[in-house]
Amino acid sequence: MDLLIWLIIIPLFTIFSIGIFNYINKKFVLPVVFTSAILQSGIAIYYIINRNNLLPQLYNVGNWQRDIAINLSIDNFTLVIFVLIAIMPLLSLLYSITEIQRKPAKFYLLINVLLLGASGMVMTADLFNFYVFFEIASISSYALVAFRDEDISLEAAFEYLIIGSIGSVFLLLGIVLTYQATGTLNMAMIPGRMAEIPVITRQVLMSLFIIGLGVKFALVPLHAWMPDAYQGSPISYIVLSSGLVVNVYFFVLVRILFIFFGVEFFQETIFTNLIVGWGVLSMLFGHGAALQQDNLKRLFAYSTIAQLGYVIIAFGLGTEAGIVAGSFHLISHALLKGAIFFTAGNLHKATGSYQIREMKGMAEKMPVMSIIFVLMLIAMVGIPPSNIFVSKWLILSAAVEAGYLLPAFMIVFGSFLSLGYYLRPVITIYTGYTGFPGKLPLLKFNEYFPTLLLAGICLIIGLFPGYILNIIDTAPEFLLEQSNFIIHILGG
């Protein structure tokens, strides 16, 4: 059954109808939003479970021939993001029920737009259609950053908007030039034409794609918006952003690079070295800047930048093991970072601030949340038996196998640096209690449940990584072998 189009139709329906429901009766909004979120997760889970007999699947929008239509496709590499689509949006929405008090209908609308953009970007096999979904996701991100309506969130949103627009201009330029150079927008037809173009032109197109998308997943030095944006925005958005959307942008860039240009091309032009080096730079820079942040959200934003550095290194290796390792790290980092952000939000309920120094003595007031927070921070360093340990193990062994000893060692060094800054919140939370003004708010079900669930999932993945590895171990087939993807889209 072609359920994948419903991943587009359901959020679209929610987006368009939420205003009407809100107009009729505000009570209708939540059920509608949650039904749609549950349906979307359900579809993702359906594809994950039935991956062996359903995938790869192709959907022709408008029923045209495959070479002229916009195609939506799900292959085994897409499942990496589907794991996140199945988990993150629902939990993020659940958490937002209490967090978002002002104009909740608009918030749900924007979140659905974000989801629409994310699933569209992942599934589409048409270059310009990808740009449309890219803008859909970007536009809602800008608004969600500004959602809290504070000075800093507005400032951050404007900053993100400026940098993001510059990025998307270059992305559009890249897409337009690709069309001019190849005469087609179908992602499966581009590789064949691309091979006939001179090397330098291909490299120009590649750099335009890298800059355009790199802005979005905070590739150093295009990362500056991320800490600012996270500092001012609601936790539910941050979780969705660092847990899904950022990964989607990265995913698409990887797909574009590998499918359009091919891994042989990278190895011929020493591009692999460049991208691995860039990953190392990203990682060290992120860890370095995080070391003395006093705001938890900023700190974790920098740490997200650094963690994506690991993923960049892993994918940059261009080997099968590297891709599996990178995908695994993408997933495990997203889940763990989501749990950490939720916990930070819960702690924030008591202190009213995200400044680390204000969190003094939280351990006495919120013992369970504090211990979970601390354990997750330690897990983030890669201390076993956390899922990050497994993913670091995979990345390290992939890098060493591919002969990249120095980058691999930098990963180890980066873990050490990250311990340095994860210890600071730990130390502060477990430091002498100075007294809070007022009463401690009680945590509601929808606040602690997502936290505990994500933490539990992380632990289970850490102990039994096979569950996730089984899903993603066929991912490299559709990335390293261009012909697989082309045959899948265009038919034999």
Place this chain on the structure above:
Amino acid sequence: MILLYPTIVLLICMGLYTVLTQTNMIKIIIGISIVESSIILLLGAMAYFPGAAAPVLDHPFELVADPLPQALGLTAIVINASTTAIMLALVIKLHNRYDTLNIHEIKKLRG
């Protein structure tokens, strides 16, 4: 035709230079709009061949302009307009809060 690409590149550079050097937020937005428009100009230029007719086929033509970049351009225009609207809304809001349009005075986030 010979000056087409230099014009587009010049427009892109002008826009980017505006973004980099102007301090007024509205002017920065204008700069970004210039860059975006120049890319739409590129799309339009790609569609055109010397002597081609517009792609409205009410009777058969020898040579028809490429309709696809035009459609893409239309989409891009709409998207750019939406982005610009959001930018302007944010500028209004920022002006209310910070009481300035100078971008160098809006620096609460750092570090």
Place this chain on the structure above:
Amino acid sequence: MPAITMNPGFILILVGILSIFMKNNKQRFILSMAGLATSLFIILGLPEGERLLTFVFLDFEIILLEVDVISRNIALVFVIFGAGAFIYSYKFCKKKEFPLVNFYLGFSFMILFVGDFISFFVAWEIITVSAFFLIYDINDAVRQHTAQYYILMHVSGGLMLLWGIILHVTESGSIILTMPERGLIFFLISIAVKLAFVGVHTWLPRTYANIPFHISVILSAFTSKIGVYGLYRIIELDNMLIAYFGAFSAILGVILAMTHSDIRKILSYHIVSQIGYMIIGIGIGSELGIVGGSFHIINHILYKGLLFIMAGTVIYSFGYENLENLGGLWKKVPITFVTSLIAALSIAGFPFFNGYLSKTMIKHSTDNQIIYYGMMIAGIGTALSFIKIMYFGFIREGNNPPMKKKPLFSMRVSMVFLAGIMMTMALLPEQMESLFNISTGINYFSAYEVWNGVQPILIGLALFPILQKTIEPHPEQPIEPDFYCDICNSFIEFDNKVSKIHTGDMVRYVSWVLFALVLLLLNFYVTSLF
């Protein structure tokens, strides 16, 4: 009775989880003792030399149970000392400490019996983390610093281990715990951190002198011994270089110990020195050497634990631990005095005490003169520093501090228990050898051996009046900054610089984007020219 094939560590981990739900210390204590008894029962019934409890993780075979003589004997003494430590400390342990100590012990047991690198690394790291939480205290800034220092040091060691394992695994394709084929140096660095080798030993005195005495009892008995055990399991070199390093460590540790005057600092530096003996034994690599080294681990756990218990009792009863403030204690706490005298004589290697046996074994395992004399010098230093503790602390009639609290009954029980076990072991050398499946043929109680053992102590006694000026007690700082703090500060400097370039100026960020694009394009265009 059927033997249970199970890694005894799991029992204690389970006990640790259960003890969270217990109501008071007595229940937690009984539970922990029951856990230790079960572990003892399991350890005695474990089959040797088989690889059991295997399962597959990431295409690798995890071996959770692999027993040999040495690991079983060390585990036995872990059980004995664990029991002693629990008896000693259960009255004043805090609620959070019971589960943590149980986790700590559990993973220490686990690491003795695992047979592959992944579970070795897992246990290695969790030991660090649980020790971090044991050291950490919510209301004490010094302990917070200490804990931070401890975990940074140990995790960097652990990451070195991970790196070494990765290198080894990609080279050999197997994770069975053996001599690494590649990246040996990283294994050595990691183990050096864990066993507090000279140079990376700084965490040890800093930690053990600043935490509550009952926790230092536990930590001092296990942490560095696990490092030595790791050395034995991983490094199979009959390399004299390691033995030389061991001798160096033994001498330097003892010199550092002599210059301090906090009891626990002296004891801590002594660990560095005693670890040197174990490294010598394992570095020599002959069967006798390894058995001597691991026998020394066992002895050292007992007597060093007992000495830390003594230090704890002194702190508990008098409130001081700097020798400057102590004196004439032997009348007030006679049991403590007698038992710690036994421990001090053991550590100095006096004949008829148990340290003597293992030191003699190590001496017999090599003909190398440098090592022989190195051990001799270290022995003299050991004797000197324990004469220092005994003299200034217990015998000298100086400022007699008033006794605040009488030592608890449970404390005295544990001291007598441990001293009794030590004496039993000391007087039954043949049985000890049979426990290790070895027969050395050394006649421990012959006049020649006894004279050899007594020599360093006599020299120490003779030197004591001469060196009294330098080893006179003096006040001490709890935390002294060192080389590693400077490294951390340089990281923070780097971070300041990184953080400063984010000025909040959007235009600057845009220019970074353009700069990156230009750089990328230029790179491609320039490389295309060549």
Place this chain on the structure above:
Amino acid sequence: MKNISFNKLFSFSLVSLLGVLLLISFYDISNLEVTLSLSEHYINYGVEETGAINLVTAILFDYRAFDTIGEATVIFTAASIVALILPQHEASMLKTEFTPIVHQSIAFILPFFWVISIFLIAYGHLSPGGGFSGGVIISAMSILIIFTYGFHYMTRRFNVTRLSLIEDFGALLFLSIGVFGLIYGGSFLANSQAGVYLGNPGELLSGGLMPLSNLAVGAKVGTGLSIIFISLTRED
């Protein structure tokens, strides 16, 4: 002062370097021999396959209708974002008073605007125009009304809530056209492939569901842009 000039110099060199590099690559790309297979298909078979003679509309509403629904979502989102960011205030930013001549002439012109926009939307598949252009002219009407008669006059008739309801229904109409294609044509947004009567190319009722899509998009774009404009002009 010195600092500022350095900044300008740096920016200038950065931008001009980028310009040179881009120019080189533009010429590189324009010198390539390319077969525009996609466009050739549209030009050769577009009319007979979709029933619309305006190929741009055929692409927008049939071949690549999926892009269009995304684009409609962008406008929709932008409108709600602008309404979200800018709070509801009473007074208008535009305080200009016009003479009766202006009032009268605008009142005279407005029906023509209306006709033009309806024409553009209805004949979108036959002549240059379409839902987007028509929608823009509708929004131009509301801009004119606000300019000349003031903000209150406009909001008395059409406030933002009511406009966004219209927008919602327009968007839902477009979506349901897509779902219609899914049910009858087996694929989301299937139009001419869904077996809908295409008519003779050149007639008003041709192109299958295209006029209906144009209508939906026109309503959506017109109200969306009006909302954006109304929200932007409101101020304290």
